[in-house]
Amino acid sequence: MALAIRAARARSRLRQSCTRAAIAIAAAALVAVSAAACGSSGSSAGSGGSSGSAGKDGFTQAAQTSGPLTVWVDSTRQPAVQAYEKAHPGVKLNAVLYDGDANGSNTLQTKVDLYDRTGSGWPDVVFSAENNEVSWAQPAGFTAPLNKGLIPSSVLSSFASGALNPCTVNGTVYCLRNDLAPVVLWYNAPLMKQFGYQVPTTWAQYEQIGEEVATQHPGYIVGSAGDTFTPEIYLWASQCQANDITGIRAVTVNVTSPNCQRMAALLDTLVKDGSMTKLSVFSTAFDKDDKGKVLMLPGAAWIGGAVFDSSSGLNTPKGQIAVAPIPQWPGSATPATGNVGGGTWLLSAHSAHLTEAVDFITWVTTNNGYQADLAPGFPASAPAAAAWLANQAKSGYYVNDITPVLQQAAGQVWQGWGYGKFSQEAIWAATVTPGITAGKSIASMLPDWQTAITNYATAAGYQVSH
Amino acid sequence: MRRAPWRAVGAGHAFVAGYVILLVAFGVIPVVYAIYFAFTNAGNTFAGLSNFTQSAQDFRYVPAFEHIGAYLLIWLAALVVLVTSLAIVLHQMSVRRLSTLVRFLYYVPGALAGAASVLVWLFMLDPTVSPAASLLHLLGYGTFGDVIQPGHLAILFAMIAFWTGAGGWIVVMYGALNNIPHDIMEAARIDGAGAWRIARYIQIPMLRKWIAYMVILAFATGAQLFVEPELISEASLGVAGRDYSPNQVAYDFAFQNNNVNYAAAISVELLVISLVVAAVFVTRSRFFDAS
16 A cells, blocks of 8 residues: 555656646646656566576576565565564565555556566565466566476475465466465354354355344344455355456356355345445454454454454454354355465566575465464465464464364365456455445346456456356 | 847746756657557557557446546536635635635645545545544445445545645635736726626636636646545555546556557547647637737
């Protein structure tokens, strides 16, 4: 956010000076400036990664120099940088805080595009809250291949099975996964017991509890439909074909199918009843209105640390929150769940400090000093995950053992939802969320959603089939 | 006619030079550059009008121009009516100190930099933190999402723009009113004209050029709307304000879809629209007539 605001402010200043300076001609200059700034030679772009054969470690490397390592992180990952600095007092880091590209903000791509044109300025290592960055960063030559010599295969193979899938293009790994984010069912165990509910294992049971809560315990909620990642929690878990990436630039979208409609109907029922909130779990209104009122909350693995056990979130006391597998629909051959993010770390192919960058990216993704002791989410590195789970068990925050549930969920993420260049979160936020706020049913908006996905995917260069 | 002595001319050139250099560097050259991009393709070969026709077929294009049209209509109407009437009321205020104080208050929001003033509004519009929360609740808006519904955006952006921009114009108009010769006002009063008739038949006609000037500049700024929707979009996590204005669509073309040529085409269109509007107002208001 900070970066975006700074950029916006600079643009606004430019705009004011232009308009105040003179007549209308000058006023149009800003537009021209911004367009022209993107125009200067882009020859330095695309020099790395994409060919995969040239140079040492599989890409053309920049001349190596000494100097501080530039690292971009979001505020949640700031402790990772601090922990690294503490463990490596001799290393100089230049940490830059940015929005982490969350909610499909596209900050990183915008900046990299500019740096490609100026031929300098790239960060050495970047954290992104999204796991689809490789879809643009690999063709742009921004990300360095990691399994061609930079990072030993022993390190790469220590990641959980499938964890590096969003990072991999044609067998080459272009990023390291920070955490796994399969969707599970978080619930308040003492409250469930007090109200006399069994933890639901099917969506039908879940819906029934939601309806009962609405009449018998109004004010309590069983979920939230107000986030940009709402489709990734519910519709992904329902095996809705909204984002089936079938090729490098091909996607199949069919969101009016029964798999999508059944979940849309469920959400509509509970939103109408009031037992599913329209507020984002990260809004101040949610913290205010729903503190102590969350009976159940389907959400990613990181919800426990980022929403419940968080002083900036609900700050729920220890001994209340438990976790269960996400409910299932009848007739599904294998259990399926969704996935919300699970950040990635990218290493710039333009880096002039590769040794330091490799050390940093390896440390923050695999070392217990950050991943086991400080990270809010479920580490993607298997040894770090084991240590993290042991720490969680030791802290006694959760009522039950979250280990088997999270580990099992990680293997049940439905593979029919891929990682494309366009942001499903941004599309949902702009297309469906305003309708939910205005009281429209999700079921009635599915055709609009389909059109919006098709439009954005086409604009991003995808061949869309229905 | 006697030529001005060299020293005076030289000084004049020196004063203008700084502006001319900046205008060429940041105004003229980029415009030429954008025009070049608008008529070429990614391979730098001449593309005719294809960038214009194809960017116009993008799904974001028509809505963006509709949005900006609605926004400009609301904003310019509010600007002309309210700025002119407030300046006249201010000018007729008899208590001098009060008038000075009010003028200063009008100007204060304009002193905030663009993005900072939008941030102020992000707080104003969120019922959970807004000092005007009770008003928002009264209107039936309980959450930020209720306030920034798509249908509200044109009015919201017009409010933000008015709040940040109008104060400066009120001060300018006030200055223009002071320039109306005292004897004309005096004569009108002797003929029995009240405040309303003076405003209607003397002040407003004599402000015509200033109003035209304001509309030209405000139109150009408004057509480039970018910061307001971009920040609302960030703050609402993408719910409102993404691809809202043509400038944002151009920005997305350049940075998300890697298509500088479409972006340049939209920029050139905005330039042409602003120029045409400026030309209409300049000729209609006889802006350059020496009086």
